[in-house]
Amino acid sequence: MTRLFLIGLLAGCSVQKEVAVSFGSEGEGLDGFMCKDSTGKYLLDRAQNDGGIAPASLVVDFVRLGGVPGCRTGQLIKWCATHECRPLSSSRACVPTTVPAITTGMMREELRAALLSAFRLTGENGVIGDAPDEFVIVRVVGSLESCSQLMPPMGTELPAFDKTKLLGCAYSCPVLLDRVQQGQDVYLGFETLTAQCEQGVRSCSDGELHWQP
Amino acid sequence: MLTPALLLVLAAEGPRVGVVSAGDEKLANEAAATPNVPVSLTTLAAPAAQPAPDEPSTEPVVLARKAWVSADFAKCQQLLEDDGAIVAALNANARSLVSRTLAWRVACKLGARQPDGARRDAEWLAALQLPFPEDVGVMTPDVEALLAEVRRQVDSQPRSSLSVTSTMPGASVTFDGRPDACITPCTMNVAAGVHALKVSADGYSPQVKAVTVGATGATVELSLLPADPPLAARQWHQRRARGTAFDEGTSLALLSIALRSARLIVVGPSETPNVLRGALSIDGVVQARGEREDVQALVQDLLVRGKVYEPDVPLWKRWPFWVAVGVAAVATAVTTGVLVSRLPIITKVVIRP
Numbered sequence: 001m002t003r004l005f006l007i008g009l010l011a012g013c014s015v016q017k018e019v020a021v022s023f024g025s026e027g028e029g030l031d032g033f034m035c036k037d038s039t040g041k042y043l044l045d046r047a048q049n050d051g052g053i054a055p056a057s058l059v060v061d062f063v064r065l066g067g068v069p070g071c072r073t074g075q076l077i078k079w080c081a082t083h084e085c086r087p088l089s090s091s092r093a094c095v096p097t098t099v100p101a102i103t104t105g106m107m108r109e110e111l112r113a114a115l116l117s118a119f120r121l122t123g124e125n126g127v128i129g130d131a132p133d134e135f136v137i138v139r140v141v142g143s144l145e146s147c148s149q150l151m152p153p154m155g156t157e158l159p160a161f162d163k164t165k166l167l168g169c170a171y172s173c174p175v176l177l178d179r180v181q182q183g184q185d186v187y188l189g190f191e192t193l194t195a196q197c198e199q200g201v202r203s204c205s206d207g208e209l210h211w212q213p
Numbered sequence: 214m215l216t217p218a219l220l221l222v223l224a225a226e227g228p229r230v231g232v233v234s235a236g237d238e239k240l241a242n243e244a245a246a247t248p249n250v251p252v253s254l255t256t257l258a259a260p261a262a263q264p265a266p267d268e269p270s271t272e273p274v275v276l277a278r279k280a281w282v283s284a285d286f287a288k289c290q291q292l293l294e295d296d297g298a299i300v301a302a303l304n305a306n307a308r309s310l311v312s313r314t315l316a317w318r319v320a321c322k323l324g325a326r327q328p329d330g331a332r333r334d335a336e337w338l339a340a341l342q343l344p345f346p347e348d349v350g351v352m353t354p355d356v357e358a359l360l361a362e363v364r365r366q367v368d369s370q371p372r373s374s375l376s377v378t379s380t381m382p383g384a385s386v387t388f389d390g391r392p393d394a395c396i397t398p399c400t401m402n403v404a405a406g407v408h409a410l411k412v413s414a415d416g417y418s419p420q421v422k423a424v425t426v427g428a429t430g431a432t433v434e435l436s437l438l439p440a441d442p443p444l445a446a447r448q449w450h451q452r453r454a455r456g457t458a459f460d461e462g463t464s465l466a467l468l469s470i471a472l473r474s475a476r477l478i479v480v481g482p483s484e485t486p487n488v489l490r491g492a493l494s495i496d497g498v499v500q501a502r503g504e505r506e507d508v509q510a511l512v513q514d515l516l517v518r519g520k521v522y523e524p525d526v527p528l529w530k531r532w533p534f535w536v537a538v539g540v541a542a543v544a545t546a547v548t549t550g551v552l553v554s555r556l557p558i559i560t561k562v563v564i565r566p
Binding site for chain 1: 560561
């Protein structure tokens with residue numbers, strides 16, 4: 001009887017914690033939002049229109065990997081080529097945001113600071129959701145599509161991103177968020193060697209993390 | 214000084230305990246009311262003193278003397294002809310009566326002109342090493358002369374060896390009416406002739422036997438049988454009369470037989486003022502002794518130490534309890550650890566750009 005009571009008591013308990021995902025204190029994880037297309041234009045330029053800055057969305061997904069692959073882009077792409085990598089539909093979060101205006105001759109570091117500032121305002125909206133109890137990568141995709149377009153109706157599959165409206169992408173290493181120590185941020189980043197990294201953004205935002213030629 | 218009177222006897226039979234009081238009813242009742250013991254205490258009566266066996270009668274000798282005076286030697290012989298009576302008188306330590314009987318048998322047979330028979334009786338008297346009775350003074354001189362001659366003759370002959378053994382070693386041997394002649398197994402040098410042996414021990418029925426010892430000696434083995442309750446009661450009273458302590462082992466064994474009780478507790482005053490002393494006997498063997506001021510505490514103590522019952526030990530004093538506590542503690546720790554390690558974790562993920 002005592003043992004049953006103890007089990008019942010403990011079963012009613014849970015550990016509550018909070019983990020933050022971050023682009024880094026200096027915005028060093030924002031490289032994926034500073035990619036250029038093959039014509040040499042920032043993807044962020046897609047938000048520029050005659051009337052000013054178009055509204056955008058930041059979509060946060062927990063991408064199930066079916067295992068624990070390495071952290072590098074190549075490792076993830078290779079892993080997902082043979083494993084089922086898929087965002088969890090029930091945990092997608094989407095927050096509206098506004099990307100900074102791109103001005104002619106704008107330096108890369110200036111853009112990074114402007115992005116960081118804009119996303120900080122967006123981040124004040126707070127909680128993304130409850131972390132799944134498995135290894136996932138946290139992925140943030142910037143898109144000109146609205147949250148209403150990107151959030152699936154209940155019980156349906158996640159809609160794919162419109163690749164022509166992508167603004168940027170960043171992701172974390174595979175992580176078991178429940179085991180991240182309190183106070184430790186999960187960093188987002190994007191590996192690229194060149195500024196022309198649109199292909200990487202397309203692969204990053206792909207529903208199955210497959211390589212996008 | 215230990216008071217010789219027995220104050221209290223408790224007798225236990227199975228779950229029942231009898232209480233016997235021989236002097237202090239109040240103490241007996243108090244002991245019988247001992248609480249918290251899983252046996253019932255019952256007072257019983259102490260064994261009554263058994264009458265001593267009748268002394269051998271001197272009447273045949275008196276009548277034989279009168280017959281001899283009347284020259285009725287046939288009647289004289291007839292009155293004294295029972296050899297068994299002589300042996301019985303010897304075993305009853307009536308050595309004077311035996312001496313008189315044999316002397317008158319000699320006188321009667323001499324009067325009846327039976328010198329051989331007279332000599333045999335004279336030899337028996339000499340072999341028993343009994344002094345001549347005063348009655349010899351009233352007999353004819355030839356009787357006294359024959360007795361003296363035969364006594365000299367017997368005394369001049371070498372002694373023979375008589376070995377006595379018993380099934381219960383340590384028994385006391387009464388030889389020709391002389392108590393404590395030796396303790397079995399033992400060997401004595403005796404005159405050749407017919408002798409009376411009696412082997413006795415407390416708790417056993419004495420065994421008697423007439424033994425004819427020849428020139429080459431003799432060996433006698435006697436079997437001792439357990440005493441019946443009346444005899445045990447008599448032996449117990451005899452020991453008490455000799456001042457034996459009321460809780461002495463053999464006395465308790467005798468009491469056990471006398472009361473037909475396998476388990477006994479005796480309680481009485483100790484040498485220390487206001488302190489009671491007691492002993493527990495089971496099947497005639499003392500299992501526990503103790504001293505207490507309170508008779509009920511003493512009874513409880515004796516019953517526990519004599520393992521009549523085991524006291525209730527508090528749960529926390531039993532080792533299985535602590536083993537169970539340890540096991541429960543370990544199980545609880547393990548269970549708690551397992552459950553804690555499996556507590557659901559709710560992780561809120563927030564953006565911190």
